[in-house]
Amino acid sequence: MITQWLFTHVDRRGAFAIALLVAIAFFVPVLNLLVPETSALHVPTYLVSLLGKYLTYALLAVALDLVWGFCGILSLGHGAFFALGGYAMGMYLMRQIGPRGVYANPVLPDFMVFLNWKELPWFWYGFDNFWFAALMVVLVPGILAFGFGWLAFRSRVTGVYLSIITQALTYALLLAFFRNDMGFGGNNGLTDFKDILGFNVQAGTTRSALFAATALFLALAVFLASFIIRSKLGKVLVGVRDAESRMRFLGYRVERYKLFVWTISAMLAGIAGALYVPQVGIINPSEFEPANSIEAVIWVAVGGRGTIIGPILGAVLVNFGKTYFTAAFPEIWLFALGALFILVTLFLPKGILGLYGSWQARRATRAALKDDDAQPPLVKQSSRLVPAPEPQAAE
Amino acid sequence: MKAKDTLLYLDGVSVSFDGFRAINNLSLVLQSGEMRAIIGPNGAGKTTMMDIITGKTKPDTGDVYFNGTVDLTGHDEAEIAMLGIGRKFQKPTVFESHTVEDNLMLALAGPRSAFSALFHRQSQAEADHILEILYTIRLFEKRHWLAANLSHGQKQWLEIGMLLAQDPKLLLVDEPVAGMTDAETAETAKLLRDIARTRSVIVVEHDMHFVRELDVKVTCLHEGSVLAEGSLDHVSNDQRVIEVYLGR
Numbered sequence: 001m002i003t004q005w006l007f008t009h010v011d012r013r014g015a016f017a018i019a020l021l022v023a024i025a026f027f028v029p030v031l032n033l034l035v036p037e038t039s040a041l042h043v044p045t046y047l048v049s050l051l052g053k054y055l056t057y058a059l060l061a062v063a064l065d066l067v068w069g070f071c072g073i074l075s076l077g078h079g080a081f082f083a084l085g086g087y088a089m090g091m092y093l094m095r096q097i098g099p100r101g102v103y104a105n106p107v108l109p110d111f112m113v114f115l116n117w118k119e120l121p122w123f124w125y126g127f128d129n130f131w132f133a134a135l136m137v138v139l140v141p142g143i144l145a146f147g148f149g150w151l152a153f154r155s156r157v158t159g160v161y162l163s164i165i166t167q168a169l170t171y172a173l174l175l176a177f178f179r180n181d182m183g184f185g186g187n188n189g190l191t192d193f194k195d196i197l198g199f200n201v202q203a204g205t206t207r208s209a210l211f212a213a214t215a216l217f218l219a220l221a222v223f224l225a226s227f228i229i230r231s232k233l234g235k236v237l238v239g240v241r242d243a244e245s246r247m248r249f250l251g252y253r254v255e256r257y258k259l260f261v262w263t264i265s266a267m268l269a270g271i272a273g274a275l276y277v278p279q280v281g282i283i284n285p286s287e288f289e290p291a292n293s294i295e296a297v298i299w300v301a302v303g304g305r306g307t308i309i310g311p312i313l314g315a316v317l318v319n320f321g322k323t324y325f326t327a328a329f330p331e332i333w334l335f336a337l338g339a340l341f342i343l344v345t346l347f348l349p350k351g352i353l354g355l356y357g358s359w360q361a362r363r364a365t366r367a368a369l370k371d372d373d374a375q376p377p378l379v380k381q382s383s384r385l386v387p388a389p390e391p392q393a394a395e
Numbered sequence: 396m397k398a399k400d401t402l403l404y405l406d407g408v409s410v411s412f413d414g415f416r417a418i419n420n421l422s423l424v425l426q427s428g429e430m431r432a433i434i435g436p437n438g439a440g441k442t443t444m445m446d447i448i449t450g451k452t453k454p455d456t457g458d459v460y461f462n463g464t465v466d467l468t469g470h471d472e473a474e475i476a477m478l479g480i481g482r483k484f485q486k487p488t489v490f491e492s493h494t495v496e497d498n499l500m501l502a503l504a505g506p507r508s509a510f511s512a513l514f515h516r517q518s519q520a521e522a523d524h525i526l527e528i529l530y531t532i533r534l535f536e537k538r539h540w541l542a543a544n545l546s547h548g549q550k551q552w553l554e555i556g557m558l559l560a561q562d563p564k565l566l567l568v569d570e571p572v573a574g575m576t577d578a579e580t581a582e583t584a585k586l587l588r589d590i591a592r593t594r595s596v597i598v599v600e601h602d603m604h605f606v607r608e609l610d611v612k613v614t615c616l617h618e619g620s621v622l623a624e625g626s627l628d629h630v631s632n633d634q635r636v637i638e639v640y641l642g643r
Contacts, residue, residue, distance in 0.1 A: 232515035235497055239490040246488045249449060250561060251476035251507050260509045365544060 010226040017309045018219045025215035029208035045204045049279050050323065052211040054316045056276040059218050061299045061311035063268035066225055068297070069305030070234065071261050072241030074159075077166030078269050079293035080173050081141035083283070085270025087177075088140055090190035090283040091124060092133030093201070097194050110192070111185045121183045130197055137274040138267040145266030146259065153255035153262070158244070167290050174288035189284025196278050207279070214275045218312070221268055225308045228261070237261055298341050304351025313352055399463045402427040402565060402595050408447060408457030409619075417443040418454065419619035425565070430591035432606045433599045434630075435616035436640045441599045442485065444616070445567045449482050450475040462564070477507065481563035485570045485599075487550035491543035495534050495553055498542050499525045502557035525560070531586070532556035548579040555586065566596045572605050584608040603631075603641075615640060 007015060028051065031043040060082050067073040099106040103113040107120055126132040148169060152162055180186035199206040228234050239247050240254050247254050277283045286292075295318075303314020318340070325333040348355055403425040410418045418440045425431055433441055446452035447459060450472045459467040467475055476482075490498050503521055506512075529535040532552040537545065542553060551571055558566050571587065572580040584605055590596060591611075600606055606613060606627060613630045615622045617640065623633040630636055 228513070231513050232500070233509055233512035235490075235493060235501055236509075236512055238492055239501055242490050242492055243488050245451075245472075246484070246490070247501075248472040249476050249482045250502050250557070251473050253473045253507065253509075257509050257512075361541075365541075 009230055010223060011230070013307075013309050014222055014226040017222050017312065021215045021219035021222070025212040025219070028215075029212050032208050033205060045207055048204075048207050048211050052207070052214045052279045053276060054319050055211070055214045055218050056272045056279065057296070057299065057319055058312040058315040059214070059221055059272035059275070060269050060296050061303065061315040062218070062221050062225055062308060063265045063272065064296050065300045065305055065308065065311040066228070066265045066268070067262055068300060069307070069311070070229055070241065071237040071258060072244075073258060073262065074163045074297070075166045075265075075293070076163045076290065076297065077168075077170035077293050078265070078296055079290075080166075080170035080288055081145060081266040081269035082273035082276070082292075082296075083170075083173070083177075083285075083287035084141045084144065085137045085273030086277040086283040086287060087184060087190070087273075088127075088133055088136040088270070089274035089277045090193075091127040091136075091184075092130060093193040093196060093278060094190050095124070095128040096196065097192065100194055101192070109185070109190070111180075111188065112183070115180060123183065134274070137270050141266040141270035141273075142263050145263045149259045149262040153258045156255070167293070170288050170293055171290055174285050174290075177285035177288060185284070187285065189282060189286075190277075191282040191284075193278065193281060201278050201281065210275065210279050214279070217271055217275060221271075222308055222312075224264075224268075228264070229308065233257065233260070295337070298337065298344075300351075302340065302344050302348075302351055304353030304355075304357070306350070307353045307357065310351050310353035317352075401425065401463055402429070402461070403448065403597075404458065404460040404463070405444075405448075406458045408444075408454045408459060410443065410447065410452060410454045416619055418447065421457070421616075421620050423614065423621065425595055425597065427564075428591075428595055430587070430596040430598070430609065430611045432609055432611055432613045432627075433597060433616060434601070434603070434606060434613060434640065435622070438618075439616040439640075440619040441616055442569060443619075445482060445569060445597075445599070448475075448567060449480060473507070476561070476563075479562075479564035480567065481558040481561045481565070482567045483551075483554050483558055483569055483571060485573065487547065487554050489542040489545075489550050489553050489557070491541065493542060494539050495529070495542055495545070496525060496538045498553055499528055499556055499560045502560035504560065504562040528556045528559050531559065531589075533582075548575045551575065551579075551583070552586075555583075555590075559590065564594055566590065566594060568596060568598045570600055571598065572600065572602050580605055581608065603627075 010018065028043055028048060031041055032045060032048050035042045037044075060078060063081075064075060064078045067075055094109040097109065101110040101113075103110050105113050108117060112120070127136070152165065157165065176182055177184055178187055184190065193201050195201060196206065199209070229237070236247065236252055236257050240257060244254055273287070299315040299318050300311040301314070302318055303312065304310025318337070321336070322333060325336055344351065350358060401424050403423070405421055405423040408418055408421045409416065421440065421444065423444075433444070435441055443452060447454050448467060450467060450470050453468060461467050461478060461480065465478060470478070490501065493501070500517065500521070503524065505521075526535070529538050532555060534549060534553060534556065537549070542550065545553060551574075555568070555571065568587065572583050575583060580602065587596060587598065587609065598609065612625065613627045614624045615630050615633070615636050617635075622639065623630045623636050631641060
């Protein structure tokens with residue numbers, strides 16, 4: 001019954017991805033914890049964390065694809081929402097250190113003691129509670145995105161202008177978080193985490209659990225994205241992408257639809273950031289770097305925008321390549337990334353998955369054309385008494 | 396004339412862009428159930444007039460009333476669409492990555508809020524209505540096609556079908572037969588006459604042959620205001636119309 005319900009909201013590809021993610025959420029920890037280290041099947045702990053990191057990137061890519069691939073909003077600042085979610089989680093992890101910090105202050109994180117602060121700033125209140133922090137992980141990016149989107153979409157800022165202001169947004173946050181008086185650890189950010197929910201973040205079991213949580217959240221995101229895209233709302237979003245003014249003249253409040261998907265997307269990016277931080281052990285302002293957001297755009301483009309699964313593929317493959325290249329040929333990684341983006345834009349405009357999709361569509365169209373009794377088009381005789389009309393944009 | 400008892404009432408409407416007067420003291424009245432053809436040379440303000448009626452452009456001065464009482468200058472595109480004014484663009488504008496059926500589904504009259512769209516389930520009545528329109532616009536066989544794969548003329552028809560699905564009181568149709576074959580043009584004239592039986596229509600068209608086929612009152616615009624109005628014969632014999640528009 002559950003599978004049937006799942007299938008009404010997810011296509012075959014999505015269902016396959018969800019099943020696969022649930023499976024690896026189970027098997028990767030098993031292969032790490034239960035299979036002895038001497039076995040060839042053993043997954044070392046460092047690899048669990050590395051894969052977990054890739055999956056958080058994949059979650060960010062799904063979030064970005066939701067707005068870019070399906071609604072045509074190219075965000076060059078999605079890293080900001082990712083980083084904000086990460087900071088919310090980082091603040092919780094800092095509060096868990098308690099008196100075990102270098103300065104052994106039971107309340108103040110080390111960097112505050114170092115800066116001679118006497119008490120906790122008000123915006124750090126509540127972050128000792130996991131659920132409060134978890135709420136902030138979605139609320140902070142969500143509220144920022146809502147405010148930003150409300151202003152931008154209402155003023156009908158679109159296209160490259162919107163991309164530029166998203167870039168400005170993340171850059172502004174980068175500069176703000178660099179400042180020590182912001183109260184987020186300045187340049188060094190938040191690190192030296194000890195526990196999450198009472199478990200040691202360094203422990204293999206915790207790392208496996210974080211990996212499993214990431215895979216499951218990604219599966220959930222695939223489901224949510226599929227549900228949205230397959231609903232009428234999703235069709236409106238694609239309509240906005242293809243012909244925004246047609247949507248308006250049909251009576252849809254385009255800005256509200258954009259705002260909805262934009263906010264959801266920012267929240268997903270926040271969750272991705274929150275899962276990322278305990279697995280890499282640090283969050284600092286460099287996560288706001290515009291280059292990070294652009295890299296996320298590349299993952300989506302490589303995997304195939306406008307497909308829900310493509311961005312996951314793109315994020316994992318590109319980051320796998322990054323891990324390999326930065327170790328093997330550190331000096332050429334950026335060139336490789338640039339070349340990849342150029343090649344994909346030129347030869348695979350719909351990404352890896354789009355290539356497969358367009359091949360399928362071509363086959364379907366050919367089959368449909370065969371069924372259609374094609375009529376030869378009648379030649380139009382000029383019946384115009386008038387001077388030449390405006391040039392028609394014939395497709 | 397009073398705005399009351401009219402479907403569309405434009406009086407003394409002017410709008411300029413960067414000093415260029417696109418619409419200049421334009422007055423136009425459309426009765427309920429009427430079909431009107433608008434002709435005029437390029438730059439006469441035909442499309443700008445449609446922009447004003449549909450809320451895309453705000454006039455600098457003048458009154459625009461719909462249904463006698465609704466001031467259209469105070470509403471935006473989406474609100475005006477919901478009031479019952481549908482618009483077909485000059486260039487066929489359909490959702491290319493959706494199927495023909497989904498294009499109509501999106502156009503179908505009904506709630507437009509994001510929340511209702513998220514949990515929307517198609518009812519039998521909606522499905523029947525879509526089917527009915529598919530037959531009217533002769534795209535039943537192609538209902539599962541992506542709109543991108545339709546011919547130019549079929550896209551024009553799909554867009555007209557979307558207007559029908561929207562169920563407006565007034566349809567604004569901008570050059571519906573541009574790029575159509577003669578056979579398609581004749582069919583389109585028939586389709587529009589059918590539509591005009593139950594609603595009001597304004598058609599902007601260059602194709603005089605097509606305008607003759609519509610057989611309705613004609614308004615000729617020139618430099619943003621009305622040059623002549625009346626039957627096609629009356630308008631096409633007007634000396635000024637011949638001078639600025641028909642030529643020869």
